[in-house]
Amino acid sequence: MTVRHHIGDDLLLSYAAGTLDEASSLLVATHLALCPHCRARAVAADDLGGALFEDLPVAELSPGLRDAVLARLRSESVAAPATRPHRPRSDIVIPEPLRSYLGGDLDTLRWTSVAPRVQQIAIDIANCGPRARMLRFQPGTHVPAHGHAGRELTLVLSGSLCDRDAVLARGDVAETDEHTEHQPYAGPDKDCICLAVTDAPLRFKGMFARMLQPWFGI
Amino acid sequence: MDHPRRDPRESAHDLSDCIVRIATDQDEAAFDTLFRHFAPRLKSYFTRRGGDPAMAEEITQETMVLLWKNAAQFDPSKASPATWIFTIARNLGIDRLRRAKRPSFDPNDPAFIPDAEEPPDRQFERAEAERRVRDVMDTLSANEKSVLMLSFYENQSHGEIAERLGLPVGTVKSRIRLAFGKLRAALDAQTGAAQ
Numbered sequence: 442m443t444v445r446h447h448i449g450d451d452l453l454l455s456y457a458a459g460t461l462d463e464a465s466s467l468l469v470a471t472h473l474a475l476c477p478h479c480r481a482r483a484v485a486a487d488d489l490g491g492a493l494f495e496d497l498p499v500a501e502l503s504p505g506l507r508d509a510v511l512a513r514l515r516s517e518s519v520a521a522p523a524t525r526p527h528r529p530r531s532d533i534v535i536p537e538p539l540r541s542y543l544g545g546d547l548d549t550l551r552w553t554s555v556a557p558r559v560q561q562i563a564i565d566i567a568n569c570g571p572r573a574r575m576l577r578f579q580p581g582t583h584v585p586a587h588g589h590a591g592r593e594l595t596l597v598l599s600g601s602l603c604d605r606d607a608v609l610a611r612g613d614v615a616e617t618d619e620h621t622e623h624q625p626y627a628g629p630d631k632d633c634i635c636l637a638v639t640d641a642p643l644r645f646k647g648m649f650a651r652m653l654q655p656w657f658g659i
Numbered sequence: 660m661d662h663p664r665r666d667p668r669e670s671a672h673d674l675s676d677c678i679v680r681i682a683t684d685q686d687e688a689a690f691d692t693l694f695r696h697f698a699p700r701l702k703s704y705f706t707r708r709g710g711d712p713a714m715a716e717e718i719t720q721e722t723m724v725l726l727w728k729n730a731a732q733f734d735p736s737k738a739s740p741a742t743w744i745f746t747i748a749r750n751l752g753i754d755r756l757r758r759a760k761r762p763s764f765d766p767n768d769p770a771f772i773p774d775a776e777e778p779p780d781r782q783f784e785r786a787e788a789e790r791r792v793r794d795v796m797d798t799l800s801a802n803e804k805s806v807l808m809l810s811f812y813e814n815q816s817h818g819e820i821a822e823r824l825g826l827p828v829g830t831v832k833s834r835i836r837l838a839f840g841k842l843r844a845a846l847d848a849q850t851g852a853a854q
Binding site for chain 2 (some may be wrong): 449450451453454455457459460462463466467470471473474475476477480481482485486487488489490491492493494495496497498499500501502503506507510511513514517518519521522525526527528529530533534535536537538539542554559567568612628653655
């Protein structure tokens with residue numbers, strides 16, 4: 442499996458800087474677990490953070506700070522490095538950190554029906570800001586055509602999603618903004634399971650879709 | 660920015676050694692060197708991220724204590740001292756100042772897709788990455804540098820940076836992309852990585 446649709450630079454840099462909201466960070470981190478290419482880019486972004494860190498002006502410290510820190514050290518020991526081996530398993534579908542947010546892997550999830558052939562799980566995000574949810578579309582299901590009032594990020598975890606001439610598979614990310622109108626649909630073979638992050642309600646086109654929106658809840 | 664500082668190009672190697680000496684010998688003199696170099700920058704960082712001076716010093720203390728406790732996790736072939744300490748400070752800052760979480764991946768997770776094995780020479784090059792990033796930074800325009808600095812060190816979203824500079828968000832994002840693209844191109848060229 443090779444991921445072909447990656448996260449954009451501005452998302453990656455906000456994540457490295459620590460200014461990205463929790464829901465979007467969850468999506469970025471879950472993508473990074475599946476994408477060595479973007480992990481190398483994330484390392485470059487951290488290096489950038491380190492280089493800029495050296496350029497920060499030097500603040501004056503309170504006179505007692507150094508001694509206070511040294512006193513605290515004497516009650517702390519240097520921890521031994523963790524040596525937990527990595528044992529890959531292909532039967533686990535949802536990687537960390539997302540699996541912990543959901544409380545388990547795919548086979549343990551409790552879905553709520555939101556529209557014919559579409560189910561969701563709202564993910565608990567402590568802070569206000571963008572929301573995260575899992576979505577499951579039965580094979581071939583069309584998402585009602587919609588535009589966006591803000592950014593929408595989608596990470597495919599299982600199955601495939603066809604969106605604007607691209608076929609997105611496990612690990613792939615789609616990023617849309619207020620200028621995007623699209624009508625993605627699930628690939629024909631199996632359920633399409635995605636993590637979706639939205640920072641504003643979607644705007645559905647068409648009367649039927651608008652009528653559904655209150656139930657759809659997205 | 661004009662302010663006195665030691666040239667990190669010269670001292671990064673020594674600072675790396677200091678962290679390793681903490682891991683192997685719990686060396687307090689090595690810690691003192693790191694404290695004098697990083698603590699004033701940490702305070703400055705946490706102040707920029709929105710902490711008042713007392714709070715900024717408190718989190719500076721916590722970062723330095725974590726540096727001591729986690730020194731054995733530092734791998735000089737993977738990160739420069741500044742990059743390593745920056746990541747500790749960033750994560751603590753999010754927790755203490757924003758009271759939020761920064762989800763991150765777990766390399767020991769069974770569902771994690773590992774890297775292809777890196778050739779040894781590339782691993783060696785990684786340790787030099789920060790110095791190379793700095794060399795490229797010197798070639799960026801003031802505009803490009805300022806959007807990077809604002810996004811990393813002023814706790815501002817790209818929307819807020821756009822407002823502050825009186826630019827459309829699209830312009831800020833494209834400047835960031837351009838600057839980061841230059842940095843990545845330079846890093847890739849020097850490590851010979853196929854992208």
